[in-house]
Amino acid sequence: MNAVPKPRVIVIGSGLGGFLSAAKLVQSGYEVEVFERLPIIGGRFTNTKYRGFSLSTGALHMIPHGPAGPLAQMLKSLGVDVNIVRSDPMALIRLPAKKGDTDYTNGYKDILFRDFSKPLSATNKLKITVLTIVTKIFPPKKGSLEEWFTRYIKDEWLVKLADSFCGWSLSLKGADIYTKEAFMIFSNLYRYSGPGIPIGGCKAIIDALADIITLNGGIIHTGEDVSGILVKDGRAVGVTVNGSKYTCDIVISNIGHIETNRLCMNIKTSGEYLQYLEQLKKIKPSAGVKICLAADEPLIGHGGVLLTPYAKRINGINEVTNIDPNLAPPGKHLAVSHQCVQWNKLNELEHEIDLGLQDIEDIFAGKKYEILLIQSHSGEWPVNRSASGFDVNVKNATPVKNLFIVGDGAKGEGGIEVEGIALGVANTMKMIL
Amino acid sequence: MDCVGCGQCVIVCETDAIKVKGRAVITGDCIECGVCARYCPVKAIEVSV
Numbered sequence: 001m002n003a004v005p006k007p008r009v010i011v012i013g014s015g016l017g018g019f020l021s022a023a024k025l026v027q028s029g030y031e032v033e034v035f036e037r038l039p040i041i042g043g044r045f046t047n048t049k050y051r052g053f054s055l056s057t058g059a060l061h062m063i064p065h066g067p068a069g070p071l072a073q074m075l076k077s078l079g080v081d082v083n084i085v086r087s088d089p090m091a092l093i094r095l096p097a098k099k100g101d102t103d104y105t106n107g108y109k110d111i112l113f114r115d116f117s118k119p120l121s122a123t124n125k126l127k128i129t130v131l132t133i134v135t136k137i138f139p140p141k142k143g144s145l146e147e148w149f150t151r152y153i154k155d156e157w158l159v160k161l162a163d164s165f166c167g168w169s170l171s172l173k174g175a176d177i178y179t180k181e182a183f184m185i186f187s188n189l190y191r192y193s194g195p196g197i198p199i200g201g202c203k204a205i206i207d208a209l210a211d212i213i214t215l216n217g218g219i220i221h222t223g224e225d226v227s228g229i230l231v232k233d234g235r236a237v238g239v240t241v242n243g244s245k246y247t248c249d250i251v252i253s254n255i256g257h258i259e260t261n262r263l264c265m266n267i268k269t270s271g272e273y274l275q276y277l278e279q280l281k282k283i284k285p286s287a288g289v290k291i292c293l294a295a296d297e298p299l300i301g302h303g304g305v306l307l308t309p310y311a312k313r314i315n316g317i318n319e320v321t322n323i324d325p326n327l328a329p330p331g332k333h334l335a336v337s338h339q340c341v342q343w344n345k346l347n348e349l350e351h352e353i354d355l356g357l358q359d360i361e362d363i364f365a366g367k368k369y370e371i372l373l374i375q376s377h378s379g380e381w382p383v384n385r386s387a388s389g390f391d392v393n394v395k396n397a398t399p400v401k402n403l404f405i406v407g408d409g410a411k412g413e414g415g416i417e418v419e420g421i422a423l424g425v426a427n428t429m430k431m432i433l
Numbered sequence: 434m435d436c437v438g439c440g441q442c443v444i445v446c447e448t449d450a451i452k453v454k455g456r457a458v459i460t461g462d463c464i465e466c467g468v469c470a471r472y473c474p475v476k477a478i479e480v481s482v
Contacts, residue, residue: 043474049444349438349456350455353454374455376438376439377439379437379475380474381437381475382437
């Protein structure tokens with residue numbers, strides 16, 4: 001009896017989307033080979049040690065919906081043994097100490113995220129209660145989140161809070177996120193609740209996925225750059241790496257639609273393909289800055305997010321060592337801020353960082369800390385390769401048969417950061433399996 | 434490609450020869466070992482070794 005050969009899959013990129021796909025397929029009986037250009041696995045979702053601190057290469061060490069969200073569910077289904085500890089409180093909001101102050105220079109007070117409506121007038125509190133119920137039945141479909149708030153509530157506080165929340169979770173301003181997407185995210189917050197910290201940071205998840213891939217016969221190459229995707233009769237049939245051809249039945253790319261398309265060879269121009277190229281022109285990667293802080297004492301004192309809507313640039317801060325002390329040297333704490341950088345500010349990045357550093361001084365006035373590292377992300381190494389899943393009408397499939405896109409360039413709808421990556425991988429697996 | 438300032442080169446540099454603030458700057462302490470170039474995700478560093 002002849003053995004049926006296993007379908008062969010090549011995965012380009014060892015980031016979270018690539019590894020989730022590889023692990024799922026290798027467990028489903030596919031022959032899987034992953035090619036990673038860098039010497040390390042994980043892309044922007046792993047840790048690198050710097051002066052004893054486990055700094056992430058891109059993502060924050062935080063899973064937006066903790067142990068109940070789409071990523072955690074997918075990891076569980078794959079048998080990944082990683083402990084994701086729920087942040088409690090999930091988030092605090094830092095307000096100026098005195099009503100009427102526009103920054104934190106005269107002190108601050110923190111309120112729970114669920115009490116976000118406290119600063120609103122009685123009328124606007126009533127409006128938000130009614131709108132919360134109405135939008136569950138009739139979710140808004142058009143315009144940006146900022147436009148929606150401005151149209152229905154007209155309160156500067158909500159615009160500030162939207163900027164802080166969207167800046168932290170998506171590296172976008174409230175004016176740059178579609179209201180439909182924002183409400184899907186709010187709905188998921190109710191459904192899955194708030195964030196959690198993976199013990200061991202992002203690297204614990206990546207290493208566990210790498211183990212699943214290799215223990216099931218998959219191969220992971222590092223330092224191997226895919227220079228082309230072979231296309232024959234409209235179908236992906238392999239890749240080229242260092243001049244050698246590797247044939248396969250399916251190619252999954254974790255490097256976004258634009259880069260993947262650039263690698264494709266011999267695509268015959270068709271109406272569908274031309275439409276696809278038009279969509280690619282609309283894709284905009286999101287940009288942001290992370291400032292990593294080291295301290296002897298806790299700076300925020302909990303494992304949730306500290307949203308800072310009254311800061312000039314910083315959208316929020318977390319301090320993961322309150323949940324996993326091993327992400328810093330003994331007795332030390334690691335806090336990381338994030339600030340969205342708008343596209344029109346990318347040419348003034350150093351000034352944007354200076355404003356972020358001023359914010360840190362205001363937010364932690366009187367506290368001792370050290371700036372460990374300032375990490376910025378944009379362009380080819382962005383916060384997200386596609387700022388929003390609603391920007392373009394391309395998802396995980398491409399006009400090339402058996403060529404799929406996963407990762408932050410093709411997130412599932414309504415998923416914050418890595419949750420969106422997990423949803424995108426789930427969509428892709430539905431098409432393949 | 435242009436440096437994006439991700440800091441990966443700073444982390445892997447064994448001689449602490451790189452500073453970053455929006456963009457990496459290689460200082461005179463560089464020994465041209467080439468490790469930073471291998472780790473740079475946007476291929477912004479070229480080292481002649």
